[in-house]
Amino acid sequence: MESLPPLRDSLAAHGLIANKGFGQHFLLDLNITRKIAKLADLTPDLTVLEIGPGPGGLTRALLETGTRVIAVEKDIRFKPLLEDLAATADGRLTLVFDDALKVDETHLLQGRPAAIVSNLPYNVGTALLIKWLTGPFRPESLTLMFQREVVDRITAGENDEAYGRLAVLTAATASARKVMDVPAQAFTPPPKVTSAVVRLVPSSSPLPEDLLDALQKVTAAAFGQRRKMLRSSLKVLGGENLCQSAGLSADRRAETVDLDGFLSLARALLARTA
Numbered sequence: 001m002e003s004l005p006p007l008r009d010s011l012a013a014h015g016l017i018a019n020k021g022f023g024q025h026f027l028l029d030l031n032i033t034r035k036i037a038k039l040a041d042l043t044p045d046l047t048v049l050e051i052g053p054g055p056g057g058l059t060r061a062l063l064e065t066g067t068r069v070i071a072v073e074k075d076i077r078f079k080p081l082l083e084d085l086a087a088t089a090d091g092r093l094t095l096v097f098d099d100a101l102k103v104d105e106t107h108l109l110q111g112r113p114a115a116i117v118s119n120l121p122y123n124v125g126t127a128l129l130i131k132w133l134t135g136p137f138r139p140e141s142l143t144l145m146f147q148r149e150v151v152d153r154i155t156a157g158e159n160d161e162a163y164g165r166l167a168v169l170t171a172a173t174a175s176a177r178k179v180m181d182v183p184a185q186a187f188t189p190p191p192k193v194t195s196a197v198v199r200l201v202p203s204s205s206p207l208p209e210d211l212l213d214a215l216q217k218v219t220a221a222a223f224g225q226r227r228k229m230l231r232s233s234l235k236v237l238g239g240e241n242l243c244q245s246a247g248l249s250a251d252r253r254a255e256t257v258d259l260d261g262f263l264s265l266a267r268a269l270l271a272r273t274a
């Protein structure tokens with residue numbers, strides 16, 4: 001690892017510049033990537049799944065902790081540079097050139113306990129989070145960089161401005177905590193907004209799939225018309241009757257309903273369709 005050139009030199013040597021189409025904003029300051037690796041709180045039994053290693057700044061910091069890393073990168077231009085990094089990693093870095101939205105994480109990890117750590121591409125970050133929160137793959141933890149506004153939407157509580165579908169889905173499946181803000185100037189090239197790192201720990205007792213599906217239906221309808229009362233926003237799912245079965249006043253608006261309230265609505269919906 002110590003024989004590696006600075007990240008800027010590696011990028012220059014391979015003639016690589018950021019491609020906005022791939023949501024590329026690189027962290028070239030190893031002090032920041034080391035801090036993120038530390039916040040991931042990795043234990044030796046874990047294999048890290050890193051999405052979008054790009055030039056490998058975060059990958060280097062992860063490898064320095066002694067962990068194994070499986071890195072999934074969509075932009076094939078990074079192959080030679082990342083292969084140079086893998087050559088210094090004593091077999092602890094596995095490279096996969098594929099679209100993270102399509103990969104089967106369970107297959108990649110082959111039953112090993114895993115943690116996801118990523119400076120996510122902003123254009124697919126939320127879609128990836130929903131895949132990990134609702135899919136069959138169950139990492140021990142996720143330490144993820146998003147735009148700060150997205151982290152606010154992940155961690156918001158009821159009555160917060162940022163409270164919506166993503167906050168309810170997150171609360172239903174994991175605990176989430178913002179652990180770091182990262183200013184735009186820390187990236188090359190700088191994005192237009194501040195970023196933040198959130199750490200999520202999936203719940204040890206996941207919700208049954210049908211309940212999770214019903215929860216997604218009620219939150220989609222309720223927050224689809226967030227300023228309206230539930231009797232009206234939930235009309236297609238049963239409106240006033242559904243609220244009554246769930247023990248909630250139909251006069252309420254989505255933004256005031258906590259996770260338990262939405263779970264009651266989801267259970268009532270399941271009971272109606274059973």
Ligand code: SAM
Pocket residue numbers: 022023024025026027028051052053054055056057058059072073074075098099100101119120121122124
């Ligand atoms: N980890 C690097 C860092 O911190 O400097 C790069 C982070 S950059 C914000 C996002 C990375 O994700 C880029 O390398 C980009 O090519 C990659 N990427 C974008 N879409 C992807 C996808 N669907 N699957 C896998 N990687 C993707």
